Amino acid sequence: MDLKKLITCFTFLLFLDFCTGQTVNLTHGIDESAGRGLAYIITTPTAIYYLEKEGGGLSSMIDKDGIDWIGFHNEVGSAHKGEYRGFPNAIHKQDGNYFHPMNAGADPSKSKVDIDSEQQVRITLTSNNKKWEGQWDFYPERCDFTMITISAGLKYW
DSSP states (O other): OOHHHHHHHHHHHHHHHHTTOOOEEEEEEEEGGGEEEHHHEOOOSSSEEEETTTOEEEEEEEESSSSSSOOOOOOOOHHHHHHHOOBOOBBOOSSSSSSSSSOTTTEEEEEEEEOOSSSSSEEEEEEEEEEEEEEEEOOOOEEEEEEEOTTOOOOOO
């Protein structure tokens, strides 16, 4: 295959991807199943993500078949059946409890939207003690969590 045909084929595939609606959409709302916490709602072709604004953790991730793979809810005493669920639960009992959906043991964080485009949504979280910073990136086919700042001398889960 010559270079001109290869470029034409690649261009067609990019156009086809664009036409299939491979986009990321950010809205604001409430995660009803998680205890009515305020959430960023990120809709992609593969899933709907509910990222709690105050806690900074995913409370729900609903796939194309309507299955919630996280199933957080903040009912005190529900333990592994609800209040311990959530993702990433990165900082636990060390310098605070951050980046988890809000339950009785979670500490609040501040969140801000850095990127809101059709191909990416980026939300940065800063712990209230300002010693931890995490970053969520949502794309059409996946989401990533990156720990940006770690409190001196400590590790995250």
